[in-house]
Amino acid sequence: MWPANQTLGGNFFLLGIFGQSPHPGFLSLFIFGLFLMAVFGNAVLILLIHVDSSLHTPMYFFINQLSFMDLTYISVTVPNMLVSYLTDRASISVTGCGTQMYFYLMLGGAEYCLLAAMAYDRHVAICRPLRYPVLMSRRVCLLLASCCWFVGSLDGFVLTSITMTFPFCRSREIHHFFCEVPAVLQLSCSDTTSYKIFMYLCCVLMLLIPVTVILGSYYSIILAIHRMTSAEGRKKAFTTCSSHMTVVSLFYGAAVYNYMLPSSSHTPGKDMAMSFFYTIIAPVLNPVIYSLRNRDVARALRKALKAGKLHTEA
Template sequence: MKNMNWIANYTEQSDFILVGIFSQSNHPALLCVVIFVIFLMALTGNGVLILLIHFDAHLHSPMYFFISQLSLMDVMYISVTVPKMVIDQVMGINKISAPECGIQMFLYVTLAGSEFFFLAAMAYDRYVAICYPLHYPVLMSHKVCLLLASGCWFLGSVDGFMLTPITMMFPFCKSREIHHFFCEVPAVMKLSCSDTSLYETLMYLCCVLMLLIPVTVISSSYFFILLTIHRMNSAEGRKKAFATCSSHMTVVILFYGAAMYTYMLPNSYHTPEKDMVVSVFYTILTPVLNPLIYSLRNKDVMGALKKVLNMGPAFQETIK
């Protein structure tokens, strides 16, 4: 009987408590509804974008292939955190077991790392399309796109496999309360009772490298893109080039800005409240904004959407 009590107590102690954003709100029920609606909007927006790109032949190009991958990533990204957060609020539960925490951390880090590299691949795609239009079908063939996409997913998973096991192996003898709404690495590390300074330095260097490589690719690509646009004689050509690049740059600024705050600023700049607000922005709001940015500012996507909507009445008439 004593052994059973010990196991129960150990299991209880091994659970983490997610303080979450609802405890900081004066109207948690309303906030829960708002977040759930945003979650549904993100699923719908990204799902529609993926289906349009898949079924419309005019969107079967490298640029839209990468956009569809980004939308798939956003669907997974928001699904890692929001469903559990909403269910816990409805059920009145705020615990997460160590294995669940590790899985959530791995998925989140993998998806974030993959998105860093996908945004770089998309910048390279725009560079080739604008600077080398005649060689574009060869340089960005279907095989090359698949290799780039596979490489992005692989590099993101390497980041997840590196950070997650090391973080979860540290002893947690302090409070089990994670001052966050999901198991983010910096938030979990604050609970460790051992010296994590060396690991935090290595993690900082790893994150700098993960950000530096894509940022270098993106900066170089857009430097040459701007040079090419400046040399264009056609005003229409300049306008079209800026239109195709502006959407991508908007997403880059939103995502990288939040990531740099989280992983590159010193601890003195961080508070649990600020960290949660920034995390809400790039884990919940960004997946909603991405399909809007890529669809509302893109004539091809809007044309494909109108075509699908117009097929509805025609299909109904055919049935009649």
């Protein structure tokens, strides 16, 4: 797939975060616990949305997509990291590194777009409720989700293909716990300045368009909420939107740091800490944010637990 690097005859070595920790065993257990929480939380949310008919709405269709992305997102990095620590083999093949990079970029790009689609959904629901069934029909939702996955796949393919064709003649030790583009580029012995500019412009475009949609949607939403006379309606609208804005802030804040700040503000330690946050912590927090602050999800969960209890007793 990446012929320029098939001459390496070896693997990359992910130094990870365990070597820098005074208690690597405890850290590995902590990360494993976070991984189980993310898998359980997102899987439960996906299951509830599928089995409860009251959650078969556009908003929960997008939340279902987000949970699936988060579930896959954390599975791309954490299992390999934990297996490498337990087996004391931190190496990863060139093909494995490129594959990990592709899926990471694809899922990240898709999630940028999905958060914009979710903001648009809330805009239509609050600002144009009478036309909501038409503007957010199942066909429209599927089209928006497909576009998100397509853009993410394109982003992953382009950046991974270019990154992995650079010759790597320096140390093959990646100061990271997965094959992230900036960390891998540091190993290249060729001039990557032009590519870094291209990547920066791609990231600006990938962030600017969704952010514009999100800000525009929430500007209209704030105006609509301000005009509401019902206190209950205001509270419901604010609760729904605040959950989404919390997720947006977590995800976009980390992306801006990693891909848009100048290299002078980056260090391997800071980069790993930030990547740890949005690849591991964020997938744990997202289902919590959408379940604890959402009455419909809480109601569906109680119903499912009650039905399971009755089935067990029967």
